Amino acid sequence: MEITPRIKELPNHLIDQIKAGEVIEKPASILKELIENSLDAGADKVHIQIENNGLDLIAVSDNGHGMNYEDLPKAFGRHATSKLNKFEDLYQLSSFGFRGEALASMSSISRITCSSSPKSGHGGKLVIHGGQQVSHIEFENNESGTAINIRDLFYNTPVRLKFIKSKTSEKNAIWKTLNSFILSNPKVSFFIKYGSGDKAIYPAKDNIKERLKQVFKKNNEDFIVVNGEYEGHKIFAMVGPKSGRGSSKNNQFLFANKRLFSDKAIHSAVLKAMEGVWGPGESGAYCLMLDIPPSYLDVNVHPRKTEVRFFKSSIVFSLVRSSIEKSKPKKTFSFDNADKGDLENLLNENFSMKNNWESEGVNSSPNLFSITESFFLFNHNGRPYLINAPILFEKYINLKMREVVESEIVPLLIAEPYPIAYGPIDNLFEELSAFGFIINRPDKETILVKSVPDYLSELPIRNILSLFFTYLEKAPKKGLKDSFLSIDNIKMTKFSLQQILLMLKPFLSTWGSSEFAKPLNDEVLHRIYH
Ligand SMILES: Nc1ncnc2c1ncn2[C@@H]1O[C@H](COP(=O)(O)OP(=O)(O)OP(=O)(O)O)[C@@H](O)[C@H]1O
Ligand SMILES: [Mg+2]
Structure with missing residues (x-):
């Protein structure tokens, strides 16, 4: 028969050592608690010193409001705080601390010396080893502030020491803690001495x-x-x-x-x-x-x-x-030097490709997606192509200008007026009419476009013609067709899906031009699909 174990209350120092594990997991946790206390005390200068990644020494001193001689030992007692009075205060906190546990926890697993002094009155120096008070003396100081040295962390709980990870990970954790305070408290100056390295100084700044x-x-x-x-x-x-x-x-x-x-x-x-x-x-x-x-x-x-x-x-x-x-910046995408990552991001960002490319006909919308104003994704015979709209437009106009005949002219229901003053452009009216533009001039300041070639009637003509006329006004000598096609600003024109389809149509039978349509890299697509 087993002996029933007797139940007994744990001694306080053991309770403290066990509870310390909740707050103090590693040197970085101590550092965090100490800096928080300094900031809670209103300090705007905090000095920090670390030896052996915090295991030998963590020292934090500040110019905060300090503590007086009598209060000093209380700060190291469990559940002792000056920051909380009632439970509701928890939801109106302006301090980091509120549990009144941090100092008690660290004092039970290290050797602590703490000197503190208020602006007026008596300060004190307290030494505690493993939760036991070693000395408490009174001293006078006319500057307020607190200095705490934590030495020999976990010296009396060797098992905990074993859980300390590699030097690098402790160092990383310490710097992450330090950096977090440096970042979020720009108006506080920090002076940091880490091991044998130089002192790093972070002077107060206006902003983060x-x-x-x-x-x-x-x-x-x-x-x-x-x-x-x-x-x-x-x-x-x-x-x-x-x-x-x-x-x-x-x-x-x-x-x-x-x-x-x-x-x-x-x-x-x-x-x-x-x-x-x-x-x-x-x-x-x-x-x-x-x-x-x-x-x-x-x-x-x-x-x-x-x-x-x-x-x-x-x-x-x-x-x-x-x-x-x-x-976040909108990604600018260039057709010619896009890499796989660019494409993948672009595609991921703009739509999820759940559509079945094979089953849809050319005229149904799942075959054409707009990616940016200038780039479209087009499915041709089950293969996706990236369409460069300005180049497509250029090819389309080129093709159409070659085959235009008069019968294909489309009169505009309401003639489009453009504010273009009398000038060199007027000499081109006749030539323009051969290309399908019927234009006249009702007054010195305006021209009226009465009809346009059929191939333009469904494109954003107002936009295109304004650019075209502006160009002709400036450089009318350069042959009409060249003028039309060398409009740099055509890139700014927005095309609808319908217009892109319309411009693509004449090329579908002789597909293969890679100037405006580039097949998408299979590897990229594979990664997107799966
Ligand atoms: N640097 C300091 N300057 C002035 N007073 C301090 C300083 N550090 C601690 N104290 C005093 O000691 C008390 C106990 O500190 P401790 O960190 O143990 O608890 P807390 O900050 O109140 O709560 P928490 O456990 O959540 O940190 C504080 O409430 C504060 O009054
Ligand atoms: Mg605290």
Whole structure:
């Protein structure tokens, strides 16, 4: 028969060591708690020193409001805080801390020396080893501030020490923590001494953009600046357009009311919004700051306070996604030097290709998609082609001008007036009529177009003719046909799907011209389909 074990209460120091695990997971967690305390104390100068990636020493000193001699030991007691009075205060927080647990947790698993002093009154110096007070002395100082040294982290809980990851990952976590405070508190100066390296100084700045430059250690001129607001929820973000696989994590920051947090769903919203700018499966640097009405934000989700809950999470997600989408640069696409990635992004961005290419006829719309104003995707005999509209137009006009006969002239129901003053163009009226344009001049300032060639009647003629006439006015000597086709600005003309189909039609029987239609790379399509 087994002996029934007796139930006994745990001694306080053991409770403290166990509970410390909830708050202090690694050196970076201590650093986070200490800097938060300094900021909560209103400091605008924070000095930080780290030795052996935080295992030997984490020292943080500040010029905040400090503590007086009597209060100092209380700060290290469990559930002791000056920041919260009643539960409801949790939803109107203006401080990082509220649990009154951080200092107690760290004091139980390290050796701490803390000196603190208020602006007036007596300050004190307290030494605690593994939760046991070693000394507490009073001293006078006329500057307010607090300095805490945490040495020999986990010295009395060797098992915890084993869970410390590689030097690199601890270092990365520490720098991510440091960078998050540097970014979100631009008006606070930070002085950082990391191991044997030089002291890094971050002087106070007016805005986060300057800090971003320092933190990301690269120019952020090309960063996308995002601003948005919806129902009291605000977003400010800066997102880097360059992307890569992996490693970007250290440069991705989410803040809710200045508090760094992690949230996979919001990260995915950023990825989704940046599709087309960031490559598939890649991501880039971002710093995203949410300003949430305090009563809509729950920070009391986990003792480490690195998770938050939004009461209106759908607002937050759509705010993130739509604000970034609105601000991101529209990709400019060039037919001639488009690479696979460009195409893939373009296609992904503009439509999902669920259509069956084989079964549709030429005149039905699933065969033609508009990608940008100038580029269309066209299915010919089951194969997709990218259509360059300005070149297609040029080829179409060329073809038509060769075959035009008078009977194909289409009179316009209402003659189109154009504000073109009397000049060289008037000498061309006769020549123009041979091409199907019947034009006359009712007064010195206007010309009237009464009919146009049939092949133009369904195209955006008003737009095309204005450009054409402007060109003729300037360079009438250059032969009519050349003038018509060398209108650079034709690129600005918008064509409808119908007009593109119309212009494509004459070429379908002799398909094969690659000047305006380029077959899409099979590999790219394969990746899109599957
Ligand atoms: N740098 C500091 N300057 C002035 N007072 C401080 C400083 N650090 C801690 N304190 C005081 O000690 C108290 C306890 O700090 P601690 O970090 O343990 O708890 P907290 O900040 O109140 O809550 P949390 O556990 O959520 O961080 C604080 O409420 C504050 O009054
Ligand atoms: Mg705190």
